[in-house]
Amino acid sequence: MQILDGKALAKKIEGNVTNEVAKLKVQTNSTPGLAVILVGQDPASQAYVSMKKKACDRVGFYSVTHEMPEDISQDAIENTIAMMNQNQNIDGILIQLPLPPQIDTTKILELVNPAKDVDGFHPYNVGRLVTDLDGFVPCTPLGVMQLLNEYSIDVKGKNCCVIGASNIVGKPMASLLLNANATVEVCHIFTDDLKKHTLNADIIFVGVGVINLIKEDMVKDGTIIIDIGINRSDNGKLVGDVDFENVSKKCSYITPVPGGVGPMTIAMLLSNTLKAAKLNAQKKD
Ligand code: NAD
DSSP states (O other): OEEOOHHHHHHHHHHHHHHHHHHHHHHHSOOOEEEEEEESOOHHHHHHHHHHHHHHHHHTOEEEEEEEOTTOOHHHHHHHHHHHHHOTTOOEEEEOSOOOTTSOHHHHHHHSOGGGOTTOOSHHHHHHHHTTOSSOOOHHHHHHHHHHHHTTOOOTTOEEEEEOOOTTTHHHHHHHHHHTTOEEEEEOTTOSOHHHHHTTOSEEEEOSOOTTOBOGGGSOTTOEEEEOOOEEOTTSOEEOSBOHHHHTTTOSEEOOSSSSHHHHHHHHHHHHHHHHHHHHHHHHO
16 A cells, blocks of 8 residues: 655645746746635634645745635625735635625635636636636645646546535546546435445545545455545544545555645645736736
8 A cells, every 4th residue: 555645745846836936036027926815713714724825925925815704794705806806916816615604605706807716616717627628726636636646646447436526626526537538426425325336446536524434345455545535533633534544454545634635735726826827927928
């Protein structure tokens, strides 16, 4: 069994982004800028935003966080997005999800200029992903593809079982795999007999949020396991959706939690923001 080391690859990518930022400054006298909207006091959202901000600082981006109270109005968020869409110093806009129930999340995501949509959640970018055109791809599944690529794992013709079908993880994961010529099955909460599907898989991608969802008897020998889940166990440890201790004995490759997909997600946010900055710099020329 080999560990797919997302932490190491993310560090390498950060190094490359740092070099590219320095080059961009010399060539265009501009610094990539990321704006984040954070609504409310959810500790997990605050932690994610803080990690993203630190990563921006490490690579030399300009970043700004708009912190808003839980009872913020739809209009106030929309006005902030409109301002950031116009702001020449902002290349990427990230809305930290989830937003509170009074907010129409779909409308908010649709307001982000697709050229600044570094999370890849705007329907324009979703459409481009599904049709295999260049655009912004959601960071978590994009990070998974880069991790597979780093270890020369080709998904072409492989039976891939994606478990979890959210707009930010499962669905874009399935699209990327299909675009790379994998045979893709997508499972979710209503899937009958999950084990039947996982036992048929060469590669399992699980992003659900259920501790130990994937157990030893659900995996055939030599399977590749990509654990996207992030959960807090009873003793406060960060764990994924896979029973790592037992499943890792049967598989050929596996991502650890932490240190697997999580760091890749942040690395992809940096590379998506750099991509947006380069495109915006070209437009200014
Ligand atoms: P979500 O709640 O939006 O979606 C969960 C999906 O899992 C749904 O499609 C649901 O049908 C499915 N599901 C739920 N219970 C299931 C079960 N018992 N069997 C099969 N399918 C089931 O969640 P999300 O935002 O997609 O996040 C999923 C997980 O991925 C969470 O643990 C989250 O923390 C994690 N996540 C990790 C990263 C990362 O960087 N590693 C990024 C985003 C999300």
